[in-house]
Amino acid sequence: MTFSGLAQPIQRGQKVLLKGAVREMQSRDPISAVHVSTDDGAYTITDDNGEFEIEAGIGDVLTFESRDIQTVRHTVLNDEDILVLVKDYEPSTSRYKKSTSSSRQQHRIYLDSASFYQKKDIKKSIDFVAKSIEGLGKRGYKKELGESLTLLGEIYQYYGQYDLAIANYKDALEARKSTKTALLLGKVYVLNKEYEEAEKTLEPLTQIKALVPFQKIELYETLGDAYKGLGDTEKAVAYYEQGLLVANKNQVSPKLPDLNSKIADAYARDNRLQEAEAFYGSSLNQAGRQAPQRAVQEKEKVADFYNRTNQYQNEIELRKESLDELKSIAAPVAKTEGDVISRDTITPQRINYKIANAYIAQDKYDEAIPYLEESIREADNEDDLIVQKDATRKLSEVYRQKGDFTKSLETYQKYVAVVDTLYIRKEQEISRAAxxxxxxxxxxxxxxxxxxxxxxxxxxxxxxxxxxxxxxxxxxxxxxxxxxxxxxxxxxxxxxxxxxxxxxxxxxxxxxxxxxxxxSQMNPHFIFNALNSVNNYIAKNDERSANRYLSEFSTLMRAVLENSEEDFIPLSKELELLRLYLRLEHSRFPDKFDYQLNIDETLDIDSYEIPPMLLQPYLENAIWHGLRYKEEKGLLSVDLQKKNQDFLEITITDNGIGRKRSAALKTQNQKKQKSKGMGNIKKRIAILNEMYKDKVAVVIRDLNGDSTGTRVILTLKKD
Known part of the structure; x- marks a missing residue:
C-alpha cells in the first residue's frame, strides 16, 4: 500500500478536513467499506467510489482497516488530498459482486453501523450487532457470526466490561478461528489481569508466519504485557524488543514510543533504574515527533517515574513543559490502557497538583501553595471534584505544617464541603452505573x-x-x-x-x-460533632487540643475515604482506626467512660481481614446509647481472641444502661438514625456473606439479667 499527496506543512495540532480515496494500484478501481479513523476518535468509511472525508489534526495518525487489505497507518503532515493505493487487491468475500446474497449485504451494513456507534452510543452499537446476528437467519453463517461476536467483544472491551468481552471473543472463536479475535482475546485477558490465560492464548500465535507486521507488533507487545504482569521482566523485555525490531523495520512509528516506554516500565518495576531512564529518554524523543497529545502522555509517564525515584526537580521541569503544551491542545489528553480510555485524563489541574506534591516532598511549602491554589481553581472550573478534593486537603495540610492553623481550618472546612458534594455525586454515579x-x-x-x-x-x-x-x-x-x-x-x-x-x-x-x-456511608452526626468539638477548643483558646483533635480527626477521615473502595482490609489496620475513633470519642466524653482494647497475645492479627469500619457503628451505639446516659463512669471493652483454628471472636462489651432503657430515652429522630445505621451494617454483612461464603456473623445480647449492659459478639472467618 502506498500514499501520495503534496506536502504543504501547517502548524502542528491544527484541525483540517482531509479528503481522499482508496483504490487498487493497477486498475485504479475504488475500494469501498474501508474503515478510516484517527487516534483522536474521528471515524468514517469509504463510499462506493472509494472516497472519504475526515477531520484530523496535523500530526494525527490515520488508520485504514478492512478485512480485505492490510491495516496501515499514516501520519498527517498537511491538508492535501490523500490517495491510498492497494497492491494486488482481492476481496475475501463476494459482498461486492452482484451475486452476493441480500442477508450478507445487510449483515455488513449492520456491522458497519455498529462500528460507527461503538465509541459514541453503546446501546445503539449493541443493537446493530444484535440485528446483524438476527439477520443471519435460522441456518446462519459461521464466518459472519464470528465477525458479529468479535465486534461485540470489542464494544464491551472499549467500555471496560472485560468479562463480557472475554465471553464473546470465546464464542466468536468457537464459531470461526481468527487471528484477529485471538489477539483481541489476549489483550482483554491482560486488561482483566488474567496473565496466564493471556499467555496460553497468545503463545501459539507466535508460530504463525502469515501475520502482517502490525499484528506481529501487537502480538509481541501484548505478550510483553502478560509477562510483565506475571513478574517475568526478562521475557517481557525480550518480547517488547522483538516488537521494536518489527516496528523499526516496517516504519510503524506510532508504536516506537509505546514499546520504548513499556520496556522502561518493566525495568523500573524491577528497580533497574539506569536502564529504565535510558528507555524513557528514547520514548520521549520518539513521542516528540508525533502528535502533541502523545508527547504530553509520555512526558507525564516519565514525570511519574521521576517522582517514584525522588528526582523531584526533573519531575517538576517535565510537568511544567506539559502544562505549556496543554495550552495549545483544545481538549484534555486521555491516558490509554490497552484499547480502553481511562477516566484519569491528563489535565492542568492534575499536573498542577502533582507539581505541588513534588515541592511538598522537598518541604518547599511556599512554592507548593500557588500550584495547589491553581489546581483547585482549575478543578472548580472544570467540575473535577476528585482533584479539587485532593488539592484542598493537601493545601490544608500545608497550612498546618506552616503553623497557619486558621487557614488550615478554613481550607479543611472547604475540603469537607467538597467531600459532601462528592458523596452525592458518587451516589448518582452508582445509580447510573446500575x-x-x-x-x-x-x-x-x-x-x-x-x-x-x-x-x-x-x-x-x-x-x-x-x-x-x-x-x-x-x-x-x-x-x-x-x-x-x-x-x-x-x-x-x-x-x-x-x-x-x-x-x-x-x-x-x-x-x-x-x-x-x-x-461509603458513615454517620454524619459523628463528623459534625467532631467539628463542633474543634470549635469548642478554639473558643476556649485551647489551640493545642484543637490542633491535636483536628489532626487525629483528619487522619481518621482520610483512612475512611481510602478504605471505602475495599471489601476487606487487614485487621491490624481496622484496629488502628478503632483506637483513633475511641480516642476521639473519649476526648469528648472523658467523664462518661473509659475504654480498653484486649488482644490475645497468641493471636496473629495480620492473618485476618475484616470489612472496613464494620465495628465502628457498634462502638458508637455503645457510647452514645449506653454509656452516655449512665450516671456513673462506665467501661467499654473490646476483646479479640481466637475461637478455633479458622475463626476469630471479637467481643464489644459495655456496662451502660442497656438496650431497653436506651430505646425508651431516644427521640424519634435518634430511632430513625439508629435503624438506618444498623440496617446498613446488616445489609453489608448479608452481601459479604453471600459473596464470600459466610465470613462474618454477629450476635447482640444483654450483658446482665436486669437488661443493663450490652455485649456484641462478632465472629470472623479466617480467609
Missing amino acids: RFNREIASQQSRITGLEQERELSQSKYDLALTEQQLIQESNKRQRWVIYSLIFGMALTALAAFFYYRSDRQRKLTNNLLALKSLR
Whole structure:
C-alpha cells in the first residue's frame, strides 16, 4: 500500500478536513467499506467510489482497516488530498459482486453501523450487532457470526466490561478461528489481569508466519504485557524488543514510543533504574515527533517515574513543559490502557497538583501553595471534584505544617464541603452505573437469546431432515432418534448454562454496586460533632487540643475515604482506626467512660481481614446509647481472641444502661438514625456473606439479667 499527496506543512495540532480515496494500484478501481479513523476518535468509511472525508489534526495518525487489505497507518503532515493505493487487491468475500446474497449485504451494513456507534452510543452499537446476528437467519453463517461476536467483544472491551468481552471473543472463536479475535482475546485477558490465560492464548500465535507486521507488533507487545504482569521482566523485555525490531523495520512509528516506554516500565518495576531512564529518554524523543497529545502522555509517564525515584526537580521541569503544551491542545489528553480510555485524563489541574506534591516532598511549602491554589481553581472550573478534593486537603495540610492553623481550618472546612458534594455525586454515579449495567445485561440477554433461537432452529431442521431419512431407512431410525435427543439435551443444557452465567454476572454486579454504596456511608452526626468539638477548643483558646483533635480527626477521615473502595482490609489496620475513633470519642466524653482494647497475645492479627469500619457503628451505639446516659463512669471493652483454628471472636462489651432503657430515652429522630445505621451494617454483612461464603456473623445480647449492659459478639472467618 502506498500514499501520495503534496506536502504543504501547517502548524502542528491544527484541525483540517482531509479528503481522499482508496483504490487498487493497477486498475485504479475504488475500494469501498474501508474503515478510516484517527487516534483522536474521528471515524468514517469509504463510499462506493472509494472516497472519504475526515477531520484530523496535523500530526494525527490515520488508520485504514478492512478485512480485505492490510491495516496501515499514516501520519498527517498537511491538508492535501490523500490517495491510498492497494497492491494486488482481492476481496475475501463476494459482498461486492452482484451475486452476493441480500442477508450478507445487510449483515455488513449492520456491522458497519455498529462500528460507527461503538465509541459514541453503546446501546445503539449493541443493537446493530444484535440485528446483524438476527439477520443471519435460522441456518446462519459461521464466518459472519464470528465477525458479529468479535465486534461485540470489542464494544464491551472499549467500555471496560472485560468479562463480557472475554465471553464473546470465546464464542466468536468457537464459531470461526481468527487471528484477529485471538489477539483481541489476549489483550482483554491482560486488561482483566488474567496473565496466564493471556499467555496460553497468545503463545501459539507466535508460530504463525502469515501475520502482517502490525499484528506481529501487537502480538509481541501484548505478550510483553502478560509477562510483565506475571513478574517475568526478562521475557517481557525480550518480547517488547522483538516488537521494536518489527516496528523499526516496517516504519510503524506510532508504536516506537509505546514499546520504548513499556520496556522502561518493566525495568523500573524491577528497580533497574539506569536502564529504565535510558528507555524513557528514547520514548520521549520518539513521542516528540508525533502528535502533541502523545508527547504530553509520555512526558507525564516519565514525570511519574521521576517522582517514584525522588528526582523531584526533573519531575517538576517535565510537568511544567506539559502544562505549556496543554495550552495549545483544545481538549484534555486521555491516558490509554490497552484499547480502553481511562477516566484519569491528563489535565492542568492534575499536573498542577502533582507539581505541588513534588515541592511538598522537598518541604518547599511556599512554592507548593500557588500550584495547589491553581489546581483547585482549575478543578472548580472544570467540575473535577476528585482533584479539587485532593488539592484542598493537601493545601490544608500545608497550612498546618506552616503553623497557619486558621487557614488550615478554613481550607479543611472547604475540603469537607467538597467531600459532601462528592458523596452525592458518587451516589448518582452508582445509580447510573446500575441502570447502565441493567441495560447492558438486557442487550446481552437478547443476543444470547438470538443465539439460542438459532441453535434451537438448527436442531429443529436436523430433526425434520432425520424424519425424512427415517421413512427411507427404517433400520437406522432408532440410532438417529437417540442422537437427536442427545443433541437437544445438549442444547438445553447450553441454554441453561448461558442463562445461569448471565444471571450470576448480573447478581454479582448488583451486589458490588450495593456494597460500594453502603461501604461509603458513615454517620454524619459523628463528623459534625467532631467539628463542633474543634470549635469548642478554639473558643476556649485551647489551640493545642484543637490542633491535636483536628489532626487525629483528619487522619481518621482520610483512612475512611481510602478504605471505602475495599471489601476487606487487614485487621491490624481496622484496629488502628478503632483506637483513633475511641480516642476521639473519649476526648469528648472523658467523664462518661473509659475504654480498653484486649488482644490475645497468641493471636496473629495480620492473618485476618475484616470489612472496613464494620465495628465502628457498634462502638458508637455503645457510647452514645449506653454509656452516655449512665450516671456513673462506665467501661467499654473490646476483646479479640481466637475461637478455633479458622475463626476469630471479637467481643464489644459495655456496662451502660442497656438496650431497653436506651430505646425508651431516644427521640424519634435518634430511632430513625439508629435503624438506618444498623440496617446498613446488616445489609453489608448479608452481601459479604453471600459473596464470600459466610465470613462474618454477629450476635447482640444483654450483658446482665436486669437488661443493663450490652455485649456484641462478632465472629470472623479466617480467609
